[in-house]
Amino acid sequence: RKEVEQDPGPFNVPEGATVAFNCTYSNSASQSFFWYRQDCRKEPKLLMSVYSSGNEDGRFTAQLNRASQYISLLIRDSKLSDSATYLCVVPEGKLIFGQGTTLQVKP
Amino acid sequence: DTEVTQTPKHLVMGMTNKKSLKCEQHMGHRAMYWYKQKAKKPPELMFVYSYEKLSINESVPSRFSPECPNSSLLNLHLHALQPEDSALYLCASSPWTSGNNEQFFGPGTRLTVL
Numbered sequence: 324r325k326e327v328e329q330d331p332g333p334f335n336v337p338e339g340a341t342v343a344f345n346c347t348y349s350n351s352a353s354q355s356f357f358w359y360r361q362d363c364r365k366e367p368k369l370l371m372s373v374y375s376s377g378n379e380d381g382r383f384t385a386q387l388n389r390a391s392q393y394i395s396l397l398i399r400d401s402k403l404s405d406s407a408t409y410l411c412v413v414p415e416g417k418l419i420f421g422q423g424t425t426l427q428v429k430p
Numbered sequence: 431d432t433e434v435t436q437t438p439k440h441l442v443m444g445m446t447n448k449k450s451l452k453c454e455q456h457m458g459h460r461a462m463y464w465y466k467q468k469a470k471k472p473p474e475l476m477f478v479y480s481y482e483k484l485s486i487n488e489s490v491p492s493r494f495s496p497e498c499p500n501s502s503l504l505n506l507h508l509h510a511l512q513p514e515d516s517a518l519y520l521c522a523s524s525p526w527t528s529g530n531n532e533q534f535f536g537p538g539t540r541l542t543v544l
Contacts, residue, residue, distance in 0.1 A: 357532060366520055366535040367473065410472055414530040417486065420472035 324349050327413050329421035337429055340401045344424045346411030347393045356394045357412040358385055361423065367410055371396070401428045434536035436521050442542045445511060451539045453504040453521030459534075461527045462504045464496060465520040467538075473520055479504060480527035511543045 328347045336342045348356075355374050359367040371378050373394060377386040384397040398405055406428045411421035434455045443449050453462065461480050465473035477496045478486035484496065493515075495507040504521055518540050522533040 355530060364518075364540075366537050369532050369534065372532055416529040417475055417478065418529070418533060423472055 326350065326415075326419045327411055327421040329409075329411050329424045331422055331424060333425040333427050335427045335429060336401055338401055338403060340428075341397065341399045342401055342426060343395055343397045344409055344411075344426075345393050345395050346421050346424075347391075348411075348413045348419075349392070350413065350415055351389075351392060353413050353415060355414055356385075356387060357414070357418075358383075358394075358396050359410040359412055361408045361410060363407075370409070398426075401426075403428050403430065434521055434523055434534055436519075436536035436539050438539055439537065440540045440542075442544065443508065443511065444544050445513070447511075448507070448509045450508065451506040451519055451521075451541075453506075453536055454502055455523040455534075455536075456502055457523065457525070457534070458501075459523035459525050460501070461524040461529075461533075462498065463522040463524070463533060464494075464504065464506050465522065465535075467518045467520055473535075477506075478529070485527070508541075511541075513543050516541055516543045 358370045360370045361367040371385045373385045382399045386395045408423040408425045410423045413419045437452045464476040467473045476490045479498045482498045497505040518538045520538045521536040524531050524533045
């Protein structure tokens, strides 16, 4: 089993839709988690950090389920500018990246 | 100043050339990193510097040579690269050295080896 697994997608959704990505991790001792966003040919940018059960920032909500060892990212009211690859990251002495989930928001 | 800068943005080099990539941060971060990223793949860690000392080398070939002249600067010296080394090279920094904290990435250098 990979340390961090994500559905690569792509997820194609219309503007205004709600979309959720899941990420599973293998190390039950992991304490914190990050979601990064990466636009095409750009660097990853930190979107959200998750240290407890979840975090919310505007249209973005991250939820952590420790029992099932997964983290989800929910995007409400999708915008065209949300189109990007979303990387789930679990720090374990170094950052362990998932393969990324690609989101394409269509007009 | 809350950003990591990298130069050059693009670099094309032959297999016999020697070149250097540069990275700078002025956030007082104590850890700095080099990553390599191929298309449609996540970043792969290459090197970690903690308090200006090399703390992790992820079995990177010796044709890549990192250097940390001071707490704000990180260089990656390139020599005798192969075409398969063509990739986006990302520098990142983090406030602490545990490896379990958020990292902030520079815009990267897109390297092409001919």
